[in-house]
Every structure is written in structure tokens, then in C-alpha cells.
Amino acid sequence: MRPRIGYRQRMRRYLVVRTDKRKKEFIRRELEAGRLRQGWGWKPEHDLRALGARMASGAKPTEEEVAVWRNRRLLDTEGDGLKPDDIVIVPNIPEQGRWVLARVTGPYRYEVPPVSDGVGTDYGPIVPVEPIRFADGKLAIIEADNEHVDARLRASMRSMSRMWLVDALGAKVDQLVAAVGRGQDTSRVQPEAERFAGFSAAVAAATWEKIRERYKGAEFEKLVLRVFKHIYEANGRVEHKGGAGEKGADIIVYTRDPLGLEFKIAVQVKLHDGEDNDVHSLDQIERALSAHEVDAGVVLTTAASLSERFVKHHDALEAKLKIDIRVLTRDEFLTLLLAHLGAGADGDGTS
DSSP states (O other), X not given: OOOOTTOOOOOOOEEEEOOOGGGHHHHHXXXXXXXXXXXXXXSGGGOHHHHHHHHHXXXXXXXXXXXXXXXXXXXXXXXXXXXXXXXXXXXXXXXXXXXXXXXXXXXXXXXXXXXXXXXXXXXXXXXXXXEOBOTTSOBOOEETTSXXXXXXXXXXXXXXXXXXXXXXXXXXXXXXXXXXXXXXXXXXXXXXXXXXXXXXXXXXXXXXXXXXXXXXXXXXXXXXXXXXXXXXXXSEEEEEOOXXXXXXXSXXXXXXXXXXXXXXXXXXXXXXXXXXXXXXXXXXXXXXXXXXXXSEEEEEEOOSEEOHHHHHHHHHHHHHHTSEEEEEOHHHHHHHHHHXXXXXXXXXXXX
């Protein structure tokens, strides 16, 4: 059936619902049974459906009723209320700093717990849910400091409200649900060293993607030139030689040792992908040795790795020429770029 003209499907909502931390075991048992119980409803007059009808009639609510009505988002009849397929985050279950997730499956109802549960007449409000589980049926526990938890979602848990929307982070919640679906451990605390390593890798990957967007062919030499100028600016100079007359060197670095003796380094720049098997860049260093009388060579390739043929050719050429030839791959170049340039670095790098 075609949707009606002007029809707009409701987007899934994401809501954090605080429950009673003093009754964690009861709340968890109820969740496992498909019932999200939220307090603030200890007598029939607190049934949100009846209370909503009373308020709609124009009756003035008591202070107690106003306090209870703050939970109106549990009602599917409210515009921003919970409806089937919405995702609920329940913090501090099964313990402080951990959460469970659940998908709403039906409309709100009011039902006082059985006397056998030993919790009294509170916790009457119920939203039917299906907890997010692993494939083996085990309830998924979300550790706030887990690698799959977005820091902004973690920070939102500082709210002191009973419930609040996190629609802006809905995609991050969906990623958590997907991680559970893949069977990944969401209950583990991620060590800080591992978190930083993951952050660094993500920054490097994003940097490489921007390089691919903004630099093509010989343009990339200008970026490399900028990096090398920053590295050697305190104790040397860097010249761009790229083009038809390069004679084996796209860049030449002039630097001095602590005694003031000058050394020349030929740099070959190659914008490559995958595994580098192009030994021509190494042969260019041999040409630079003859044409520019350099003391060392650098081959900077954006390939992710080097082939066995490349490595063997490099070792043989170093032995033949009797100079050091340093090969920098993509990750090493990105480390240099981020360490030496960063936002607002000086130097135009275009001469």
C-alpha cells in the first residue's frame, strides 16, 4: 500500500528512564519479564491514563498529582510519549554505572505488583518492553565506560531528571544495540590506554580521508614540504625540487649536526595505496645521490605496507650506496603530520 500524500512516518524515540536504585533486583526481574516499572505510582489515582483524563477535564491537580504527571512520557497517547519500537535506557541496573536497554513493545498500563514481590503498592506504572539481549538470550549489560559507549551519552547520565530524551544521540544508541547483536562485550571497562589508542587511530583515519579529498598527485608534495619545514625549521632549511628537473629528489632537506656540519637529505614522495611494490622510488634516491650529492635519503609513501620485493631492494640499495635510506609509510607520515602541524601551525609550505 502506498503511503498517503503528506504522510510522515514517526521517527523512533530514545528515552532514559530512571528507576528506584533501592529496588534493583526487583526492577531487573521485571525487565527480564518484559515489564519496565517506574515508581511514582502507588495508588489507583496515579494511573497516568486516569490522571491525564482528569487533567484534560479541567480539574485542578494536587501537588502530588503534578509530581506524578511528570512521568507522562510513559504514556503512548502523549505526543512525546513512548511508543512501540522506541528504545529505553535504564541506568544503574543491575548496578551503579551500568545500564540495560529495552525496546518498547506496547502501550502503558497500571498494575500494582503482587504482594509476594514485597515492594508494596508502588511501581504500578508499566511499559511493556523487550530487553536487548545477546543471541544466547542473556541480558545485555552496558558498562558506561565501555568502548562502544559514546562519551556524550555517558555524560547525559549526569542528569538528575526522572526521564529525558536523548534523540540527538539515537544513532549512538543504535550502535550499542548493533554491538550487542554482533556479540561484542559491552560490559567491559575500556582501559584508558586502549581508549586513547582507538582515539588516535580514528584521528589518523579521518586525517588520511581528508588528505585523499584535498591532495592529488604533485599537490601532495606541498603538504609533505610543510611537514618537513616544521621538523627542520629550527636547524636547517627545506627546498622543493619536484617537477621535471627534480633529478631524483622531490624535496631536499639541509640540516646541521651539533657541530654545525651540514647534511643533505633527498626526499622522494609517492602517493600510493595498499602495499607498495614500486621500487622506482628507491632508484630515484640513487639518482639523487649522483645529482645532488646527498648524504641520506627518505622515501615517503602513503602505502599502508611494503612488499617483500620493496624491502629487499631497499636493503640492497643501502648496502650499495653506503647511505641511510629511511622509508616512511602512511601511518608514520600521519604521526609526523599530527605531531608537527596540528591546527594553526605556521609556515606556508608552498615555496
